[in-house]
Amino acid sequence: MAPRYKDGDAVVAINGKWVAWSHTLFAYAAFISALIVGVALHYHKIVQNEHYGYPDEWFPSVSATIGDRYPERSFFQVFIAITSGPRFALVFLWYILTSRPNSTLPKLVAGVGIFRTLTCGGWTYVTSTDDHDWHDIFMISYLVATLPWTLGCLALSPNNRRAVKYRKIMASLFFGTLVPLIYYFIQHKVHKIPGAYTKYAFFEWSLILFDVGFDAITALDFESFELVVRDVKGVSRGQLKTTADSVLEKEKGKSVGNTFGEGFFWTEIIDAASDVYNGFVFWTIVTALPVLVWYFPLWHMGISGYEVAIVCCTSPLLLVIPSLRYAATKNLRLLHLASLVGLLAYRFQDPANRLFVTGFALATTCAAWTTGFFAERANSPRLEARIMAWGVGLIMSVVAKFACKTNNPLWPIVHAENGGWNKIGIFIALFAVLRSQRGSNTSGGDYLPASGKKGSSLLAGIGFGGLMFAIVSLLTDSSTMISWVWDGYPVRGPLAAPHGALTIFAMGAGLVYGIFHPAVAGSWTAFGLGSLGAALLTCYHHWTGYYGALALAFYIMAVAPVLIVSSVRHSPASTFGIGFVVYVFLLLFHVWVVAYAFVPGGPLVREHTDWLMITTMLSIGAGVFSAATSNSTRSRNKPVSPNSKRQRSYYIYVLAALQLLSVSVAYLRFPTNDYTPHHKEDKVVTAGIWTVHFGLDNNMWSSERRMRDVIGELELDVIGFLESDNQRIIMGNKDVTQFIAEDLGYYSDFGPGPNKHTWGSALLSKFPIVNSTHHLLPSPVGELAPAIHATLDMYGEMVDVVVFHSGQEEDPEDRRLQSEYLSKLMGDSPRPLILLSYLVTKPLEGNYNTYVSERSQMKDIDPTDWDRWCEYLLFKKLHRTGYARISRDTITDTEIQVGKFVIGEPEPETEMRIPEEMVPVGRRFPALFRGEGVRGHRYHVFDEPRYWQ
Template sequence: MPPKHRDGDVVAVIPGDWISWAHTVSAYAAFLGALVVGMYLHYHRIVQNEYYGYPIEWFPSVSSTIGDRYPERSVFQVFIAICSGPRFMLVFLWYCISNRKGSGLPKFVAGIGILRTLTCGGWTYVTSTDDHNGHDIFMVSYLVATIPWTIGCILLSPPNPDAIKYRKWLGSAFFATLVPMLYFFIQHKVHRVPGAYTTYALFEWVLVLLDVGFDAVTALDFSSFEVVIKDVKGLANGNKKRVSDTVLEKEKNQAVGQIFGTQFLWPEMLDASADVYLGFVFWSMLTSLGVTVWYFPLWHMGLSGYEVTILSSISPILLEIRPLRTLVVRNLPAVYATSIVGLLAYSIHAPESRLGAVSFGVWQSCLAWTAAWSGAKNNPAKLEAKISAWSIGLIASSIAKFAFQTNNPIWPIMNEVNGGWNKTGLFVFVLAVAKLWSGSSTSDSGSRQGSEKPKGPSVLAGLGLAGLFFGLHSLLSDSSTMISWVWDGYPIRGPMAVPHGAWTIFAMGAGLTFGLFYPNVARSWTAFGVGSVGAAVLTLFQHWFGYYGALVLTMYLMAVTPPFISNAVWFAPGRTFFVGFFFYNFLVLFHCWVVAYAFVPGGPLVREHTDWVMTTMMLMIGCGVFSALQNSGTPAKQQSFRPAANPAARRQRSYYIYILLFLQLLSASVAYMRFPSYNYTPYHKDEKLITAGIWTIHFSIDNDMWSSERRMESLIRETELDVVGLLESDLQRIIMGNRDTTQYLAEELGMWVDYGPGPNKHTWGAALLSKFPIVNSTHHLLPSPQGELAPAIHATIDAYGELIDVFVFHSGQEEDVEDRRLQSEYLSKLMGSSTRPSILLSYLVIEPGKGNYNNFVSEESGMLDIDSTDDDRWCEYILYKGLKRSGYARVSRSTITDTELQIGKFVVGQPENGNRLVSEEEVAPGLRFPQMFKGDGVRDHRYHVFDEPKYYI
């Protein structure tokens, strides 16, 4: 007979903790079973990676164990399939034990639990062998979902001290394990450290054990359940407190209480999201203005007159007219809506008209945001919401560029052909403005305060804004900008754009959160001192130490944003924000002229003085600190180190924190998905061929003002370049959009990259991309007493087991004769100091056989001209020594840039050969140039000057 229960007859009674044990046993059986079978049958194969095998590597990774071979793959998948039933039951029981009326968190955590289960199935049954990208997408989704699942389970834990303790320990250990695991993965992938992959694999297995162990703790809670189900201890009726209740009760006036202790309403969340998107559009348009202006002086080789459009941001001066200010404040949605012209600019082909549209969009957007802040000055909750939306919009813009390899997908230099998402951006903008127009996102919330007369002159508040705006734009609008400041070549001794750009974005979010919750600390002189030290460290040091300064400065700039804007709105908004944007533009010109000194009046006075720019920025921010402290209340309040109570803002604040958390998770996901594979191979390895090219890329803006990375990538791929030097490649300034073309090219082409001298080295840039590992590289600034600085890279690559030196060099301009002579002597000695086979990829500004040419091609350098008979050159040259020259070609540029692509082919391991030309038929097929560029070529790329490639034996 079926057993009896005190509440009636039941068919069967299954203790609830059996669900947890079934899940735990089947999960561990899946992983450990696959490990045992794999090590017994295929040990040497599963410990082998792309660089090392047994005995250097002696323990397999999780992915190689569960996904590569039969039968361990099947063992894993069978037990994971068995695990799925208990897993769904575990999530359901957890929802039952944590749910209570009026609380949305249990439902959210349950949804996350279901998502984790589904994504687990994704990376289980779509292995990296089947579909690497698909496997990675499911895996990163699973890891990202683990964060809210872990936190949510801890917050919703029933009052079981043992279970709470185990969850905290296991959850903390899980996230702590991620740090060394990622470290050793980078050691393996980037630095190729022997044995690093085994250490990484051990941490990976620990991660698996901790993940399953965390969910196993539910057995302690589910002992109160019996399946049919009867709650014999009353935990599911919602009458008893949870850990979250205790935390919120204790911390109701602190950060945790202000975020989680409020009711969640989707309409208000959509309002916050719409405001953040408008902030994203503001930063997208502002950052696009510089790059569209830059197009004109770039082609005029000097001031063009269009530079005046950078003053588009001074539109807040119109708010000095009281009737106009009232009109704008009362019709903010309409003013926001008119800025759509800036987003529509991409549909305009003529560069001049496109710049005009962008300029108008920036004008209207600056006017709208200033009016929004000013109009909310008597409403603390609304003002904080607007500041938060604008600041998080910057973070969203930086993440968009992180995801799209430093191009913003809604910029006017983007379109459907080169990767733009302009139509999508327009559609979402219309939805955001419509939400704003509905009135809910502009409605007042929180108590009103009476008007207060601010202390001190408004110019101090305005100067503080100027320094702040410039710092945010020049350093934080792209996550890789400050990383390029501290980059100094191979071996890698500092951060990389990927994955460490996510660190910069995390610091931005942390800084903003700190500024919202602790504004008195953020605006203090102590914080200013810390921020100033960070700026100095970033400016003066390289590698990791310099980057630590960058992170400190990042947090400070974001933290000081809320108090600065909150202070500035109490002054007359027209003149205060006019001063802010006007001097911001002064700093924009200043930081451009330190490198463009050869082309602007008075330029030599600020030549190479990025330190002056940073000092001026911090002094202006200091003015803002002085003004903010004057208006922050009593001295006791200034020293309280606690934010003023603002209960009305708490629910509203939580929505922006939720959005910020989502963006941080998105950033981490992008970093994971973009992490380089480092499994690059040359195009013709059987022939031991190096195909090398030199190209001046004109800052990745083509003749029609479109971003040219994709067209460049196509030509480099089709010409089968193994090594390519890029000149005029440093785009990490406001005027160039804070971009990095080398990231896109390196990832899409599968190449190692050396960015070359960074933006704080005051050059126009030189970069190196290589299919071969870069063993070592040093950066040089050649003698330039009069003209612009001449950058050079001296890199050593490992090509087919032989070390080859590659030099990438951009000489000074024609007007600076003495500079070019000194540079030729310096580089000649540098090349002559190398006893290895060498290739020079250069921009020399000489006539073949004349003047400085005889320093580059000389006994001292040991270098030979790839074709001494080619007298149609002036800028680009390819020189070499210690290699067999196989071929030489010149490929027309089309409309990508103003300079052709020159290509040389060299065979490694064979001695230098003579100058005898041979026909293509006499050359092995693997040594020939692609046929597609003969005759009319493709897309206006063709062999030109001598129409056909040259071959030598």
């Protein structure tokens, strides 16, 4: 047994600061040694990227330096392995330094520190060359954990001014560097600007310096430690105040200070997560029903009668009956359980039955949430908790759609085979309801504030209706407002991925601000700023429009708690019931502006999204007016109760987790822009056109995965989609192109946007899109005709591609004007051109002779194909080699038409049909679709492809 020593005796005493310094030394040595060796041995190779090399790029990135080559990778791995010992010791000493009785935060921070250390080992020893996916998973986990580690260390810092100062500087530099880092990465990846990756590399190396430097500051705190291990100042016994203690003491009584000043209890975080999941289920059902309704007029080509199902959301009107209101208040758990049948709707194969079940679920969930708000009107902490669950649940649904590329995994249009998570979603929902909707003391009676002033119930209801519509139309998908401001290539604004994470962040920040500062969120100044954001979104494209979108998202979420609190001061039927009636009115208005050719009275609001936006903001303004009257009688400095401040913290923890998840998804979904054509060696371009019917198949199932499969098997390099704009409430605010483009590797362009009132066109290309312009063709009477005119870099040659959807058959003058416009557009292009189109004409007749004419210089890919009415492939100045028609099975009502062209060969003066045996293998269509084909897809009409020499 080792001898005992008296207190103060030690065999060896090492000051704790050397743990921090050794960690710093070895960490920097790992990176710097790899850089020196890499530059010395493989300079030109490690500065080379997928687009450029030396001299355009002259400084290597971190990943290229430490992971691609031997021996620099070995230098890095040896030193980083040595670093792991001091790193674990640093985390341990930090915990000893900051641990206090009855405090959970130090344990959480220590856990994050250990997690970061382990994930660092993951991306260090599993390089992108070894396994790209796992390298990214470890790297993302490390970066995501950096935020709570940094904030936790700042909160727990001992009250050492020098150390706190340096920590703030390093943290600010680290997170500030992320902005130019992302900017130059986008310049490199998306815009392919020479030298951008070198600038990105400098900021990437800066992140390393700041990250390690942040932890080096612990040396200033560890001076109070000596190892074996002895605390010479008593810091670890909680005798000295931390910075967090000082801040909380100063902020005592204020909302922010009270929120995080309490202990952490796992049971309560589970309760908060359950509440949020219930909110997620609510938004899932609310957004699902319009998609199901849309199926019926889509296939009837007009009003079907099923549209009446949208009034299911007005069920709160029934709460005007006192006995029903009382019964609903006392049986909230049963109402929420009943609403879960909406998650079981996918089990019904018949579309009508799926609609009826979801309609019942919508009526039930609207009544349940309305009753829940109303029942807690006299209990501010519980009402606030319900509002936060409702708001964070919305954000959870947006994050889920962001992760699943705009499809909600619990919608009734998905199942296991096409991306659904229905079974696990139902299981969690059942647990969440049973957990969160436990018995509570609520009252169904009327409630009056002490002053008796409650504002106008009508205005409060209008405000809630405007709020619901603004959320469902703009904020139920992170890419909706991005599609509003997108205006083609080159990229001059946000992308759905990664910038959807910014939309999610603005929503979360707005919700938190509205909870903490309701007086400001409900002010007319805030309303004015929100209205300005709406104006910018409606009137401008690119970043200017998106800045307006972020401001509007922040305001909508911030004002939501104010409007709900105002609404619960009245009968739920006269506020929430009327509110949902207003929501239905605005929903119809929203449909009418684009569907004017198919609905009664449609021409009155044709193309007036601006009117709709004004009506929405005025409706919210009405609610703000009513809330101002109600809130004028309430103390704006009312202390935050202990229950409220504790509950707030848990919902914010859930929200923070969702925000970190969205950042991770944004990273994983960042476009690689390294796409390769299918037959690069033969310089073949396979181009197709497909009217995809909004990605909803004949049986009301989401069809993106089936579309992906056939497009991949056809080896399409370029494809145009028509009837592809789903960024409206009735289509679920989704984007049919995102999943296919990302899964198969295409550049994508969609447009004109949903605020331009068309049914949509989209272009997917394996070739870089150098430039694209969106057109609205003349349509004085009927539906607007969209077109995308893009210039693609095909094997070094610039080739134009036009994707075009003509107006409907009932408006011949529109179609004539459109044919003249498009003929001029194609004829004015000096480059080779391919038209992927929907023309609504018979071959060799009528407007066909305007599209195929001396003015347009276009040729039909196969003039002998008599069995066409809608889809046509035209071309000029290209060598056509093949044409085929492929059946669509039940994916849509229109086939796929495909043509093959060879780049670099002159267009022959005369062409001759040849049998397939004479065609080089690289120029042939896949044999997979011969005969019976695969999954209902086969060559039809001619029963085989046609080829030309």
